[in-house]
Amino acid sequence: MISQILNIYIDRRDFFIDLTIQHLEISMTAIIIAAVLGLILGVIISEYEKSSSFVLGVVNFIYTIPSISLLGILIPFSGIGNSTAIIALTIYGLLPIVRSTYTGIKNINPIIIEAAEGMGSTRFQILYKIKLPLAVPVIMSGLRNMVVMTIALAGIASFIGAGGLGVAIYRGITTNNEAMTMAGSILIAVVALIFDTILGIIEKSLDKKGNKKYKVKRKIIYTISSILILAIMITSVLNIKSEKNTIKIATKPMTEQYIIGEMMSSLIENKTDLNVELTQGFGGGTSNIQPAMEKEEFDIYPEYTGTAWNNVLKKKGIYNESMFLQLQDAYNKDYKFKWIGMYGFNNTYGLAIRKEIADKYNIKTYSDLAKYSNNLVFGAEYDFYEREDGFNDLSKAYGLKFKKNVELDIGLKYKAIKNKDIDVMNIFTTDGQLNTSNIVVLKDDKNFYPSYMCGNVVRKEIIENHPEIKEVLLELNNKIDNKEMSKLNYEVEVEGKEPKVVANEFLTERGLLK
Amino acid sequence: MISQILNIYIDRRDFFIDLTIQHLEISMTAIIIAAVLGLILGVIISEYEKSSSFVLGVVNFIYTIPSISLLGILIPFSGIGNSTAIIALTIYGLLPIVRSTYTGIKNINPIIIEAAEGMGSTRFQILYKIKLPLAVPVIMSGLRNMVVMTIALAGIASFIGAGGLGVAIYRGITTNNEAMTMAGSILIAVVALIFDTILGIIEKSLDKKGNKKYKVKRKIIYTISSILILAIMITSVLNIKSEKNTIKIATKPMTEQYIIGEMMSSLIENKTDLNVELTQGFGGGTSNIQPAMEKEEFDIYPEYTGTAWNNVLKKKGIYNESMFLQLQDAYNKDYKFKWIGMYGFNNTYGLAIRKEIADKYNIKTYSDLAKYSNNLVFGAEYDFYEREDGFNDLSKAYGLKFKKNVELDIGLKYKAIKNKDIDVMNIFTTDGQLNTSNIVVLKDDKNFYPSYMCGNVVRKEIIENHPEIKEVLLELNNKIDNKEMSKLNYEVEVEGKEPKVVANEFLTERGLLK
Amino acid sequence: MSDNTIIEMRNINKTYDNKVIINDLNLNINKGEFITVIGSSGCGKTTVLKMINGLNTPDRGEIFINGENIKNENIIELRRKIGYSIQGTSLFPHMTIEKNISYVPNLINKKDKDEVKKSVSKLIKVVGLEESILNRYPEQLSGGQQQRVGIARALAAQPDILLMDEPFGAVDEITRKQLQDEIVRIHKELEVTIIFITHDIKEALKLGTRVLVMDKGEIVQFNKPEVIKKHPANDFVRELVL
Amino acid sequence: MSDNTIIEMRNINKTYDNKVIINDLNLNINKGEFITVIGSSGCGKTTVLKMINGLNTPDRGEIFINGENIKNENIIELRRKIGYSIQGTSLFPHMTIEKNISYVPNLINKKDKDEVKKSVSKLIKVVGLEESILNRYPEQLSGGQQQRVGIARALAAQPDILLMDEPFGAVDEITRKQLQDEIVRIHKELEVTIIFITHDIKEALKLGTRVLVMDKGEIVQFNKPEVIKKHPANDFVRELVL
């Protein structure tokens, strides 16, 4: 086991170094903020005793929020990534520091405070000349707990794409790679112990009896920790700076978006001087990416027109492509976003039928289907029957009435139709499995379903600063139809190729990349 | 949202009451143990200063172990359920309490300690007459933090079947039921706040200036908390008592075991006066159930002979059924467990081939396959190629040499063979999908793979106390062959039926249940 | 109340746990007086002293300093003009002796650090200690040394009023005589008003321009030393001056 | 060293921060003596006193009690037979006055609680306080009251040796006289050996069977009060007894 862990460290040195740096950045920032905030809160409740039970109650309460819920609550406000992770960690860090500050101050011999009062100290002077220095041991005890806790807890940053050593731990857990989990855990422990030791030395050097030996040590420690903090800050600043020429692309957690994301990324990096930071499969899709775009955390992401119409612009009614100008106007006005580069495929809901039957009855459209539906078995997942615009409305619109309606797990639908257990089923029009299955996608001849053409939403500012991007994005305009997309999806989903590989093969094939 | 949560509380009152009681039991026990242990450790390191950095380092270190890993580490030792949850929570609870005890004691005015020394107090007398009382405010501050933390963290108990309000939270999260998550979180917060308030009042009443008003309050609080603790202990004891006539059955996380578990449970409850406590899909399978059986936490579980031979008895070599007597003897001797009721199916590794090809070449056994293998495409998941007793050994044993070896995701294998992408693949002999696919399972004519006949491992004591169980278990003897098992698996896995339904249908069909 | 009055206490009452500690006390102290206070242990001397700088508030009655009711005054400003040498010693344990002595000057934010330093050096000599102890912490001093640092700290404020609660209780006779001389000199030079609690009747009579004799929370006699000596108000005072 | 010797200190040296505090001190105290110690503030009196009950250890030299080197003794047992009244006051802040006084009897685990209670009642009267304060906490007492509780606490052990570090420094003259009489009575009645540090030369001469005069960490004179008065060893002693 140990040798396995060591091997992992050696093999994946850069990976772990990166994670450790991220971990440090996040946890240190949270620790500093929580320490300052906690100190202030602790001081306030020790000075205004009446507020103490309320503040401590609130701090207790927020501590009890499960981390997953807390992250969920925070994402709408602070987006994803570091800031949310830092806020969450800060919130959790408050409890130990607030209470220890409060206890430390309350625990001071009142005679000493009376002496300071009698000498005409203001409240503030008593606080910072007497109370805080004398409360140091207790405050430090809370701080040291908080530091260890925060560093340990910073593993949750990985849940929301903020990186850190949690990435190694949870990757290890999900892929059953125990050595990886251990490797992450051990690094966290080591980081925690190092910081605790540093704090221990700082604490000793703050001790009033501090003799000369410690004064030297203290200087060293201060220097080291200042350098560390500075280094972290500079890295953060550099990170921000280096982002100036970086285009941040997000994609939703869908195979086709992974592929498109890789295409864009390859093209931009090949044809411009810009760097691309690609965040694949961003959790929550539109509802989390859109706010992140507004916060300028992302610059480009592939979206679907129908989704944009209903979910982003929150318009009622069914979208069709004759409304594209309206859509663009609204984006322009409401968000300063542009739609640039429509890929050409329409990933909407659809119905598919076994080719055999389609051929037999010559069924091409939903209306054709309606004529023969009472001979056919329909299959769909539970959701589809339940959804408002699902099965019922569709049946009404076209007068469908199947012989039997089967409820199926979404993963088993294609299997079922191949087994002839069902004849017709609902699909998405770019499903990879459509590619090989012996099935036909029917035409929604009454436009029951909205159109979901895929295109890039781009922040205007980006186009203004980097006009070359527009050209690059337009290179993919109308290059991928439903069939093509379905094929590419198949390559990833069924053949198990990497999205990047599929994307690059496609680009090369089409002569877009050499 | 609020009304939703209130509704949940009203609708599922008993559910939440149960969870809250479990939560209280677990967290209170952990809190009490951590408080006592932490206090002792804190005292030790304040008295033997040299040990402090070591002990605090260890406490810090174990705090940084992610909860999932810690639970994983503990299960082999303390089984599942309450004890492991309590141990984990205790371990996490140590940090705040150890450090605050240490700080509280170190922070006492040395003049007062010198006075006590000068009066001829022993070290122990100084500790409990002077140091501990004077350290109370700081210790209480750590204790209160620890209580809130432990109650919040006790949500993890749900990971290992120990119940508690975490069940509501994680059920809410996985089923996207926000109200449920909130309902759980709020109850945790309320419990935490109540306990913190109680501790606050106790702390005030411990204050030396304690006037009469508080003395009355203190009595009330002590009474209430004693009653609470007593109540919790009594419930725990009662829980144990009520288990006397309960047979505890565990199953591994596999579809067929779910089904078998339900069968046993139905039969026992129908044909005897005993109750069954069925723990389905116990995490970790054999490696966690076996120790739990030894600890008498479970009474019965279905096991496979080959697994028993290699993994439980840790014998080398390949098991075949001629060794069953040996197996039984070893179980009898080493564990006082019996094998009672062999179901009749053998869930071992196997090779399957497309019927078409099998018919064409008349392939029935692995040896037959070897003759034609250079015309065929073989598919298996990555693992199979990597495993020691996997592809290489098999190929050598039979002289297999395929035209092509494809690496496939385990979930896509059956799809691939149906698509004729592959001709031969590895399988498990009771796979549900074998039931419908147009494929044939070949015979392992050289007995390359061990035999994995399924039967029940039962604690002897149970049979002695309840001989009627033996009869019931034997009713299923040889009732399910591979085909039958595969069919039942299919009903659950592909048709989406509940294991309980499948089990009962089977039993009724066979006339074992009316 | 004359124009010259610096401290006036009117109808002061103080009760602890239903026990009357100070009973209807009235007191007038003039600018520049050196009042020595003497009385039995626990009779309420410290309580009265602390009322003057507001560390203790009477249950009833008013206190005026320079004619202003201290209730309406900025108590912080007031206290900075009142030096206070505390009974026993409450030096700040986390500060060096130097920091302890310069505590009030630093509060007032005297920018001239050199000046503060110089005055600390002067003060430490005034109380008969060596400059070498300036870098030590209180716990490294003997009881009498700590007490003298407390006096230096009170003097450092260059106060208008000096409250001294048994300031020389823990020093030897020889040092005590020196300290007495110093305090008399300071009193004259700076024209500061001093209230000085002591258990040494000789000291009280020697130093005080007037002597306040207290018993059981009441003023038994408040007069010039000569008068006290010659005409003790009652048996308690008579026994004291014996 | 006679058979009667109870405390013997041999060639004691103590240095703090390279500063010699006690320099080659030798001392013999007989059973039943009442030694009063007097000397300038910071000369090392408390340091020497604390060496006797092992709170302070000399850098060099040996200390014998009843002929046994305290290094080899059970220091806990020893301390229980030595009453110690501390300079300043360090009462236990979290205990009532009653608990403070009965601290040592409770340590020794006297089962008879009534007896302990009775002796506490007696002791509190010995030091001139009322029984009503027994339920109070130290911070609710005046400085002098606290000091007297400290004396009562030291007496409660019924010790063979009583170390008293400026025990009467914070009480008024009248109470002081009472306390002096009490301590003399106790000394005679219980035949306890007392070492008593004071800054009051009159007190030292009045109480001591022998007076130990210290200066700068050395013994200047150690003799009967009459001798000290009549034949002061040097100018320092002369000035003291003036």
Ligand SMILES: Nc1ncnc2c1ncn2[C@@H]1O[C@H](COP(=O)(O)OP(=O)(O)OP(=O)(O)O)[C@@H](O)[C@H]1O
């Ligand atoms: N921890 C320490 N570090 C350095 N010097 C110390 C320490 N403790 C005491 N001293 C010094 O040792 C000397 C003797 O101290 P000690 O307390 O014995 O004096 P003392 O005779 O009792 O004086 P006083 O009458 O003022 O109580 C003093 O000068 C003091 O400053």
Ligand SMILES: Nc1ncnc2c1ncn2[C@@H]1O[C@H](COP(=O)(O)OP(=O)(O)OP(=O)(O)O)[C@@H](O)[C@H]1O
């Ligand atoms: N917090 C308190 N609670 C109850 N009684 C108190 C409190 N503080 C002081 N007292 C009582 O008030 C009385 C006056 O106390 P004060 O400290 O003023 O006495 P003092 O004259 O300064 O005595 P000493 O000479 O001993 O210092 C004492 O009897 C004391 O017991």
Ligand SMILES: [Mg+2]
């Ligand atoms: Mg007083």
Ligand SMILES: [Mg+2]
């Ligand atoms: Mg001393």
